[in-house]
Amino acid sequence: MNTNNVTSKNWMIYGATGYSGQLIVERAVKAGMKPVVAGRSDEKVKALAEQYGLDHRVFNIEMLDNSDALLSGMHLVLNCAGPFSQTAEVVMQACLKQQAHYIDITGEIDVFEMAASLNEAAKVRGVVLCPGVGFDVxxxxxxxxxxxxxxxxxxxxxxxxxxxxxxxxxxxxxxxxxxxxxxxxxxxxxxxxxxxxxxxxxxxxxxxxxxxxxxxxxxxxxxxxxxxxxxxxxxxxxxxxxxxxxxxxxxxxxxxxxxxxxxxxxxxxxxxxxxxxxxxxxxxxxxxxxxxxxxxxxxxxxxxxxxxGYEITADGSVMVAQALLNDYADASGYQTPSMLLGDDLIEKIPGTQSAS
CATH class of the missing domain: 3.30.360.10 (Dihydrodipicolinate Reductase; domain 2)
Structure with a gap:
């Protein structure tokens, strides 16, 4: 994973205190990044933020419908809060409104289809919607x-x-x-x-x-x-x-x-x-x-x-975040991981080798 592609742009990991969320935070910090960690538990989010010296925000997903300030200043949001059937659409819509790229670690078919249906809206807003930036998929x-x-x-x-x-x-x-x-x-x-x-x-x-x-x-x-x-x-x-x-x-x-x-x-x-x-x-x-x-x-x-799968989710999501905050910052619309970063993306993630 490229640890030199560090950005000063603000981005958020929501659901950062879950099992996968904590792995991703650890991997992002190791890569020299400073995400804002967020979630609904004040105690857990604050403890995680203090552990890594990061900024934090505490809110429930439902609050995004009524407050633009929650994602204010974010160029990208990585959603790690599943089940994504309950969180993805709300966060995607908030990202479209705030013109922030959206990525997540879902594997849910309905979420992918919903994101694809927002392709034109995302292009108009200059936003990438790329769910499934982990082992799924x-x-x-x-x-x-x-x-x-x-x-x-x-x-x-x-x-x-x-x-x-x-x-x-x-x-x-x-x-x-x-x-x-x-x-x-x-x-x-x-x-x-x-x-x-x-x-x-x-x-x-x-x-x-x-x-x-x-x-x-x-x-x-x-x-x-x-x-x-x-x-x-x-x-x-x-x-x-x-x-x-x-x-x-x-x-x-x-x-x-x-x-x-x-x-x-x-x-x-x-x-x-x-x-x-x-x-x-x-x-x-x-x-x-x-x-x-x-x-x-x-x-x-x-x-x-x-x-x-957990290592791929941690490395893969950080790699996609780095790309969208840097080299691919002008991309837009619905994307799958390989549509966005090429079919060799998995080969850039540690541990990949031919099995043929």
Whole structure:
């Protein structure tokens, strides 16, 4: 990561006290940057600001609708407060009003689609909207772009990853929220709802062939805007038992969406789910795979091995922030990470190597 590309422009990390937020603050400071840290907990935000000698602001997301001062003077806002279905649109609209670039670390399809729908408004305001500047979706977004270059006439794109990073509390809560919605794939250019684990196949992600199943990953949205390939699926490994369990859950999706059930599941997550420590993260890597097909039946694939998801999120988000505050300050509109910074972005993040 470039630690010399330091800017004097003000920028903010909202949700800075969460697991991923704290990693990003640490990485930004290490890169010589001085973000304003922000969040809703006065005690936690102040403690984090004092730890790194940073300015801070304390507010709830809902306050942005009524106060321009909260983002005053910011050239960029990095939103780390999930679930992003509840925070992204409010922060994006505030950024458009304040003419500040917006980035976040979401993997939620609906958030990507909402950002894409604001493309023209963002261009008019001279603002970049680039959600998904972490593990969701930098590696897979770059692989999609690489494959499009390898096969410009591709009609089908499959992406996937084999990760052992586990979930942070925020990511686990987002996954719980998504369960009632089932799976998502893209068919003939349209996002289509499908059952959980709707399709399975054997895939060699880079560490040997494994049974894999479809998941509603962000690339169902972003890879289409990036490549214009009309048919897109995303896979992760899953044991036969896990696939069967998810298929059974399709019968209970309406129940999983009930407020009480969601509340109970999220409380359980708060008690039991903790992000991995530094030593554990250092031992974890991820294989990322992609495959394209064209109408003639030709097939090409591509694989890389990358660092664990948390390291990619920390390094990737800081790298994109640096670019938007410096070299890409005049960019505008909706962007995916590789649309903004090129399909070699993942190669610039520590820990990336070929898995082919």
């Amino acid at each position: 930098i590696p897979t977004d770059c692989v999609a772009a690489k494959l499009k270059a390898l096969m410009p006439d591709a009609t089908h794109l499959s992406l996937g990853f084999d990760s052992r990073s586990g979930f942070s509390p925020g990511t686990a809560k987002t996954s719980v929220e998504a369960l009632p919605q089932g799976g998502k794939v893209r068919v003939d250019g349209k996002i289509v709802a499908v059952p959980l684990a709707a399709k399975t196949r054997k895939i060699d992600f880079g560490g040997g062939e494994k049974l894999a199943m479809t998941i509603p990953w962000g690339d169902v949205s972003t890879a289409y805007h990036n490549t214009q390939i009309p048919n897109i699926e995303v896979y992760i490994p899953g044991s036969p038992a896990m696939v069967k369990q998810l298929k059974r859950m399709n019968w209970f999706k309406p129940i999983l969406g009930l407020g009480l059930v969601q509340k109970l599941l999220k409380k359980r997550i708060e008690k039991k789910v903790k992000g991995p420590d530094e030593a554990t993260r250092a031992q974890l890597t991820t294989f990322v795979w992609g495959e394209v097909k064209n109408a003639a039946g030709d097939v090409k694939d591509y694989r890389i091995e990358v660092a664990n």
